[in-house]
Amino acid sequence: MMSTSVRFARRLALVALTSLATFTAPLALAQGYPTKAITLVVPFAAGGPTDIVARTLAGVMTKSLGQTVVVENRAGAGGTLAAGHVMRAAPDGYTYLIHHNGMATAPALYRKLPYNPQTDFEHVSQVIDVPMTLLGRKDLPANNFPELLAYMKAQGDKINLAHAGLGAVSHLCGMVLRQAVGVDMTTVPYQGTGPAFQALLGGQVDILCDQTTQTTPHIKAGTVKFFGVTTASRIKVLPDAPTLAEQGLKGFEVVVWHGIYAPKNTPKDATEKFAAALRAALKDPTVVQRMTELGAEFVPDAKLTPEGLRSWLKQETERWGPVIKSAGVYAD
Template sequence: MQKILTALGAAAMLSVSTLSALADYPERPITIVVPFAAGGPTDTVTRLVAESMSKDLGQQVVVENVGGAGGTLGAGRVAQSDPDGYTLLLHHIGMATSATLYRKLAYDTLGAFEYVGLVTEVPMTIVARKDLEPADLKGLVDYAKANKDTVTVANAGIGAASHLCGMLFMTAIGTPLVTVPYKGTGPAMTDLLGGQVDIMCDQTTNTTKQIQGGTIKAYAVTTAKRLDVLPDLPTTDEAGLPGMQVGIWHGIYAPKGTPADVTEKLSKALQVALKDENVVARFAELGTTPSPEADATPAALKAKLESEIARWKPIIEAAGQYAD
């Protein structure tokens, strides 16, 4: 009996200790891992949100770039971290597509993480080198089909947003093109600007300023409605490629086993950050908007991830572009 009472007492003390720790969370800086290089679209989004979350949480939220393998290295790093709320992951749609794209992953996509909430859904733009001949999207599709063995489509690497959008574009036009993977968005855009590659499909967070400056040619945006920041750019539906709508959504994750009270606190801080006037304004300049409060929740992110895995699985399998 004494042993039982002692065990119960120890359990009670542990419970009180845990509750106390949760009440004091966070007591030190929090790291958000971005599984891509610094300066890219996901990194830009993360730094804006991290700065605002720091104010609400009362601790600095720092960003660490752990790039490589289409985002899976950074995701794996977080999956193996202590579930204490001090190491998080901000990943985009690649979190869903990597489940099919990679034959072997160091983590179980649906089983290795807890969910904090959705951050934003960034539109994609179909762009090309400035001197590419076609004047509109219909002309681009005809040109690509007629020159499928020589037209090059740049992307930031297997699993990157530009790779996924490029696959979707080729699926939409029913024509495989020559894909040219780079080690990051920066090098891919540099070669597009220099005319070394023909086409790229990338996030507005990376293309808006180039489009506005006239340094690349823009054909369409992959949204149902035109964007305020690019009002003259037609949607894919308007431009003659109906059904090619895709947004690169971003979400925040924590390692599996992170206490629900911690993820809820992080979710609340995220919701506050997404209403921050500076975040809203900067997102608008980049052609995107913060997720609404109802989507910046654990349940909404979990549902989004599950549905997107199901959506992209047949597209990736049909393209046959797998990574080891």
């Protein structure tokens, strides 16, 4: 019959082995990572600007990671549906979120936000910045910004201002524009910038703020009216295009920034390997050429870190919170 001391020793050894397995499981996962496809969730419709960035990067990252990076579109609720999905996903290194400024604006926009952007995710890296452009339908009477300003003041709420949904950067840009020009235009929400831009091309709406990743080809082709860029200074892809600030809207600056997030407690080795593949992709000649053609701007290496993203997210949250609250815009 087994003695009490022997039984105790065996139980102690079993507890030790169980604890060791629990401790080493994430490490073992990371060492063999990745062994299957990785999902990169885009919180907006396919064909939109963020989707373009995601798919451009995913193709190159697939090669360096040795596993397919699958882009999955989960549009709705200003990106909060996708963010909530990723927050609840298994923290195994196989689900990531690419999101823009919406991660910083959601706390002010949503009364019942089901996650905290600062604490409920692993912050992986910033990605890329994209300037915004102010556009009008091709048959809009105005041909430059001074004429557009006069037209907006004359038409008032008859002007239809499209945006990609509550909290989208096109929504924020339109909000700042309305405040800057003092015109209470009628806003028309869409499920993503892709559908909003198609509405502009089809003449169903009058004006739209949208990213250069989507608008540059159309601006050069003349299929839309172009009134200026929303950056502090002129951009390389449209060097002759004036900024809205230099045309009278002092301090007007809205730039789309993107970040990569993972579920909380995703193994650090996994996120670091994903981030390394991202950094390599951002230097790939194909990606550089494609993003440069579309007007995207590459961020400094210091921002391509968890700390860089975390700090920037905090800064942007503090910037946009008062703007949104003063506008009285919110959703349940």
